[in-house]
Amino acid sequence: MRFLESDTKQLLKENGIKVLDYYTLKNFDNAREFVNGLQGERFFLRPHTYERGKERFGEVVIASSKEDAIDKVKVIVEEKLTALLSEKKLPVTEIIFEEAIPYKKVFYLSLFFDGSKAKTVFLISKRRLMPKDFINQEGDDHIVVAVDFAAGFSQFIARKICFFLDMDNEAIKKAINNFKTFYVLFLKFDLKFLNMGPVYLSEENEIVISGAHMIMDQNSVYRHLDMLKLATDKDELQDLEWEAYRNDISYVMFDGDIGCLVNGTGIGLALVDLIRHKGGDIAAFVDVGGAASKDRVKKALSIMLKDKHIKLIFINFFNGMVKSDEIAEGLIEALDVDEVEIPIVVRIDGINKVPALKLLAGNSKITLFDDLSESVAYILEKVKQKSEG
Amino acid sequence: MGILLDRNTRMITIGLNSSLAQFHTTNCREYGTNVVGAVIPGLGGTIKEGVPIFNTISHAKRNTLASVAMMFLPPQLVLDGILECIEAEIPLIICTTTGVPLHDMLKLKSILLNAKSQLIGPSSVGIITPGECKVGVMPGFIFMPGNVGVVSRSGSLLYEIVSELTKQEIGQSTCVGLGGDNVIGSDFIDIIKLFEKDYATKLILILGEIGGNYEIDVAHYIKKYISKPVVAYVAGSMMPRDRQVGHSGMEINTLIHSAEKKLEVFEECAVNIVRSPDKIAQKVKKLIYDKELI
Incomplete structure (x- = not known):
């Protein structure tokens, strides 16, 4: 579950972390009026936009006066926003104004977990962009400090970070508690990811957060039901994707023509590899998970039948946890209700395979296959025919 | 065994x-x-x-x-x-x-x-030593006793590949489903350590996927400590990178290694890599015959 910058900063503020006050400019034609209404003389300008509901920020621009700020707004809007780790230029929808504070240092700070070591990790970087292979290496401009779960947070962790940032003793004393708070919040809210930056170390030796966002572990939502209303996951999903999401189905749309319905990410990814290696492309990746009930399978197929991008549906189920005949019943129920205009190719294997095949055999809406390579060859041929004819 | x-x-x-x-x-x-x-x-x-x-x-x-x-x-x-x-x-x-x-x-x-x-685990499909013992939810009939040790993150992928191996009459010593979650109890290294010592296992097959660092860690481990031949496939190398799918902890996708990167590291560590899932059984079969493992 993803949270917006504003909500994340509110949470930090409530927990005693200093956060820069901000004002959002949405109508760029009113820039002059807006800027004149602000307190202060110098500003940090942060270009901001939404890409499929995800927040994107551009580089921070410093304006030294109100006149300068008005000029810079124009420049920012014309130049558009370059998203992090992407070449894409996005139109700026908002500019966040913060009153510039005098600062000694600026840095970027993330907390996440390292799955293979099962530790919480602080990543501190002097640059906005993180190096790609940062986990196993330390560099001049970034440092990784792991926190052992059993030992918990200890002061040396903060000291290690502070000395890396060349803070003086006065600043370190004040910062230790801040770093502890970050770790405590990470645990308390079952976070997967807490990302902050730019973070300023002010002239008064205080850590002040400018940008922040966080992601909560989906599996722990039941412990934080009061936070649910703030989650923004809906915003980044298309309508059908959201309908699927609510039913615990992972539904991701792509630009191709084949819709894949699978019960497990691994097999789904392998199918995509296979289809794309053979020259096809996918329109939707739909994963109901290995423990999916009959109803969830039915729902997933009904949603796919509504998706107009899909030219052919490939259903590939290899069942262990759930019995194949239950899955087959779910598929048939979905097919009975809905109008079917596109070819549907089904491959079903695993526990109770024989009764499942009995149920599906003779259904005129589907084509059954046994072998994976054969079915993929058939699909690609079918799609080709369709696009030609 | x-x-x-x-x-x-x-x-x-x-x-x-x-x-x-x-x-x-x-x-x-x-x-x-x-x-x-x-x-x-x-x-x-x-x-x-x-x-x-x-x-x-x-x-x-x-x-x-x-x-x-x-x-x-x-x-x-x-x-x-x-x-x-x-x-x-x-x-x-x-x-x-x-x-x-x-x-x-x-x-x-x-x-x-x-x-x-x-x-x-969690979200493991279990472990099976074909012909002897099965603890988990996998369909028993797709497995066959033999000499390939298989370890996979995903359960469904394990079934798919093992069933192909069995069709080609390549049996398995033990098959392990680690589970696809972000944090799992045992990782690839814990399992291949045991395969290395196991008399019945002649070849190790690793089925990885995008997300996490487990595949990178095991690649380096193999280079140092494993003498048996290893074949590796990482699902998701053809996936567009900027979207998240399924349960693989893909949300933090700027912070993790892509499938392609993992395959590169495997290759550097002298592991036999396969890029397309339909070539896995073929590759395993070829190695078995070339090296006269059985």
Whole structure:
């Protein structure tokens, strides 16, 4: 579950972390009026936009006066926003104004977990962009400090970070508690990811957060039901994707023509590899998970039948946890209700395979296959025919 | 032979109350696994479908000498259940539950370091030593006894590839489903260490996927410590990078290695890599014949 910058900063503020006050400019034609209404003389300008509901920020621009700020707004809007780790230029929808504070240092700070070591990790970087292979290496401009779960947070962790940032003793004393708070919040809210930056170390030796966002572990939502209303996951999903999401189905749309319905990410990814290696492309990746009930399978197929991008549906189920005949019943129920205009190719294997095949055999809406390579060859041929004819 | 499970394995089921647990417990027994008991708090002393029930895991362990526990608890109870297994010193815990909270797993990982138990999962499909013993939810009939040790993150991918191996008459020593979660009890290294020592295993097949660092870690380990031939496939190399899919912890996708990167590291570490899933069985077969492994 993803949270917006504003909500994340509110949470930090409530927990005693200093956060820069901000004002959002949405109508760029009113820039002059807006800027004149602000307190202060110098500003940090942060270009901001939404890409499929995800927040994107551009580089921070410093304006030294109100006149300068008005000029810079124009420049920012014309130049558009370059998203992090992407070449894409996005139109700026908002500019966040913060009153510039005098600062000694600026840095970027993330907390996440390292799955293979099962530790919480602080990543501190002097640059906005993180190096790609940062986990196993330390560099001049970034440092990784792991926190052992059993030992918990200890002061040396903060000291290690502070000395890396060349803070003086006065600043370190004040910062230790801040770093502890970050770790405590990470645990308390079952976070997967807490990302902050730019973070300023002010002239008064205080850590002040400018940008922040966080992601909560989906599996722990039941412990934080009061936070649910703030989650923004809906915003980044298309309508059908959201309908699927609510039913615990992972539904991701792509630009191709084949819709894949699978019960497990691994097999789904392998199918995509296979289809794309053979020259096809996918329109939707739909994963109901290995423990999916009959109803969830039915729902997933009904949603796919509504998706107009899909030219052919490939259903590939290899069942262990759930019995194949239950899955087959779910598929048939979905097919009975809905109008079917596109070819549907089904491959079903695993526990109770024989009764499942009995149920599906003779259904005129589907084509059954046994072998994976054969079915993929058939699909690609079918799609080709369709696009030609 | 094979690793972790064999004819002498004694299995108990934790949380036999659900119909799913009952179905799979019966299924394991039909495959030949020695099911010696089950734990349902409050029903101790009764017998369900021929299986004696105990109130606590330590009581079950004392009375049955169980060597492996198959866990079917709901995600909120998994932390408690695994802690109880650790206290009872069950040597091997196989957890099939999906959706276990991340921070519960982080906590468990640090406890497991000093425990006498080994955890497989969560969201594992289980382990099978074909022809001898199966503890988990996999369809037993697709497996065949033999000499390839298979370890996979994803369960469904494991079935798909193993069924192809069996069709080509390539048997397996043991197959392990690690589970696709972000934090898992045992990783590739824990398993291939055992395969290296196992007499029946002549070749190791690793099925990885996008997300996490496990594949990178095991690649470096193989280079240093593994003498047996290894074949690796990483699912998701053809996936567009900027979108997240499924359960693979893809959300933090700027912070993880892509499938392509993992394959590169495997190649650098002298592992035989396969890029398309339909070529895996072929590659394994070729290696077996070229090196005269069997």
